[in-house]
Amino acid sequence: MGPLPVTAASIRQGRRFRFSPGGAGVWLFLVALGVVALFPFFLMLATSLKPIDEIFETGRLLPRRISLVGYATVFAHSLLLRYLLNGVIVTVLILAGQLLVTIPAAYAFAKLSFPGREALFSLVLAALVFPRYIAAVPNFLFLSRLRLIDTYAALTLPFIGSPLGVFLLRQFFRQVPWEYFDAARLDGCSLSQMLRLVLMPLIRPAVGAFAIFSIVSHWNDFFWPLVVVQTAKMFTPPAGIVYFADAEAGTRWDIVMAAAVVIIAPLLLTFIAARRQFISSLMHQTLKG
Amino acid sequence: MVPTARRRMRRAGRRLYPYLLILPFFAFVGLFVFWPVAYSVFLSTMEWKLGYATREFVLLDNYAKLLSSREFWDTTANTAVYTVFVVVFSIAFGLLLSLAISRRERFASMWQAVFFLPVAATMAAMAVVWRYIFDTNLGTLNVWLQALHLPRVDWLNQTGTAMGAVVFVSIWSNAGYAMVYFVAGLSAIPRDLHEAAQIDGAGPVRRFAGITWPLLSPTTLFVLIIMVVRALGSFDTIKVLTNGGPVGGTRVLSLLLYQEAFQFFDTGYASGVAVVLFVIVLALALLQMRVEKWVHYQ
Numbered sequence: 004m005g006p007l008p009v010t011a012a013s014i015r016q017g018r019r020f021r022f023s024p025g026g027a028g029v030w031l032f033l034v035a036l037g038v039v040a041l042f043p044f045f046l047m048l049a050t051s052l053k054p055i056d057e058i059f060e061t062g063r064l065l066p067r068r069i070s071l072v073g074y075a076t077v078f079a080h081s082l083l084l085r086y087l088l089n090g091v092i093v094t095v096l097i098l099a100g101q102l103l104v105t106i107p108a109a110y111a112f113a114k115l116s117f118p119g120r121e122a123l124f125s126l127v128l129a130a131l132v133f134p135r136y137i138a139a140v141p142n143f144l145f146l147s148r149l150r151l152i153d154t155y156a157a158l159t160l161p162f163i164g165s166p167l168g169v170f171l172l173r174q175f176f177r178q179v180p181w182e183y184f185d186a187a188r189l190d191g192c193s194l195s196q197m198l199r200l201v202l203m204p205l206i207r208p209a210v211g212a213f214a215i216f217s218i219v220s221h222w223n224d225f226f227w228p229l230v231v232v233q234t235a236k237m238f239t240p241p242a243g244i245v246y247f248a249d250a251e252a253g254t255r256w257d258i259v260m261a262a263a264v265v266i267i268a269p270l271l272l273t274f275i276a277a278r279r280q281f282i283s284s285l286m287h288q289t290l291k292g
Numbered sequence: 293m294v295p296t297a298r299r300r301m302r303r304a305g306r307r308l309y310p311y312l313l314i315l316p317f318f319a320f321v322g323l324f325v326f327w328p329v330a331y332s333v334f335l336s337t338m339e340w341k342l343g344y345a346t347r348e349f350v351l352l353d354n355y356a357k358l359l360s361s362r363e364f365w366d367t368t369a370n371t372a373v374y375t376v377f378v379v380v381f382s383i384a385f386g387l388l389l390s391l392a393i394s395r396r397e398r399f400a401s402m403w404q405a406v407f408f409l410p411v412a413a414t415m416a417a418m419a420v421v422w423r424y425i426f427d428t429n430l431g432t433l434n435v436w437l438q439a440l441h442l443p444r445v446d447w448l449n450q451t452g453t454a455m456g457a458v459v460f461v462s463i464w465s466n467a468g469y470a471m472v473y474f475v476a477g478l479s480a481i482p483r484d485l486h487e488a489a490q491i492d493g494a495g496p497v498r499r500f501a502g503i504t505w506p507l508l509s510p511t512t513l514f515v516l517i518i519m520v521v522r523a524l525g526s527f528d529t530i531k532v533l534t535n536g537g538p539v540g541g542t543r544v545l546s547l548l549l550y551q552e553a554f555q556f557f558d559t560g561y562a563s564g565v566a567v568v569l570f571v572i573v574l575a576l577a578l579l580q581m582r583v584e585k586w587v588h589y590q
Contacts, residue, residue, distance in 0.1 A: 256430065278401065
């Protein structure tokens, strides 16, 4: 980054593209790190499309012939399909449960005043801080006493009461203009119309941000399924692909990589489609260990 | 009489209403967060192997066992090394990336997406890909080494390289996360400060040292704590890449907890590890809350 000649003209032109040695260095830095950041994704995609004989042809990154055998195997393999289905079931159940219990609680904390509100809310903040590992052993013991190990209940129940959900939604509800409700009621809206036409549009941004966060963290969760799942068919995608790679795949890296692509794809496509919301909703993750 | 009774009922109902709204949430949190935390502390005072009928109250024996065991101190040392390297390099790369990106407005959002991709992807699946890259025989790294007529390296099974590999992959997956906070922090620095300094003849390095770095320091502190908490809690990468090996060389506290609790079923000892981890993270979280206040009141 050499010093630039500072003239009025150069400041005016500041935003136009200029070639300068400093700029080229920065560009080179970005490209080099960008290659490192993207290389595993590229390798995953390229290997997933290789025919099996080319897997051992190690000098070559790109497939000579495109083969969809890996993907066909993933979609024909009953367990890998099951992992995806489990992932969908678990994330949907968790999100639905979280919204059911956190929306009323967040509303109460945001809009109603009642004795003990501050004390109870500081409990929410405290729960936000606890790392998940501290609760793992007792939760496992509790769920096994209820004979729920290896069920969807064990995979979802511990996450329903989301302190982060209450925290984020409360922040948002405080800014919502609730006068719209009174206006709607005066205009003769029915309850279902109020929910559909007034409440949903008002809370959608907050619910959307929380939903992205919830889906991403539970689709990606590896630790908890490893703890409460004992038969392979109950794994969610991350634990499932690791189990598959360890126990079944051997050197069939084409299938492993195809499975990885399929598992990562839903989140990455959402990310590419809604980049800004995605990043900002993951930035709320701050307190969770 | 009837109307007043009804009114009184209605008033009582209205008074109870907020509590009814928060009850389901607190039922779940109480059952799956607060009670387990208390129970963990209780369990850590017990000599108890899962599956055995007897458990015995031993007060601080588990902690004494923990503090006198080589394994615990090795694991703690690994955790410290892992955390320090991952945090320092993630922050350094995150900061450099955000500075580089902020210079070019047109492609800023594209670059940000590129470096955030590793954060968004399922880490366990990406760790499987990294395991392929580090593989002894088919691995991309060894293929390149061979092309350069260098000997193969058994990256993940060798004491000298395993920790480095695990740290590298963790930086890969964390730097983008640090970056987005720095991008947000940088965008809050008024542009005219830089322009004024530029007119006064300050070069890029002086502008960074005099303007950007001091104004960014609350963000840096904030990111520092987030990164430490993330590094202390990281499990997926290490579990998949090395499972703590070779001979415990990459075992960190979260993995030790998992192994003691769910592979060796030493419930009391594992709860002791959990409490230690809990105390560290709690201290950091409290620190973070302070910092957060400070950042917002800037």
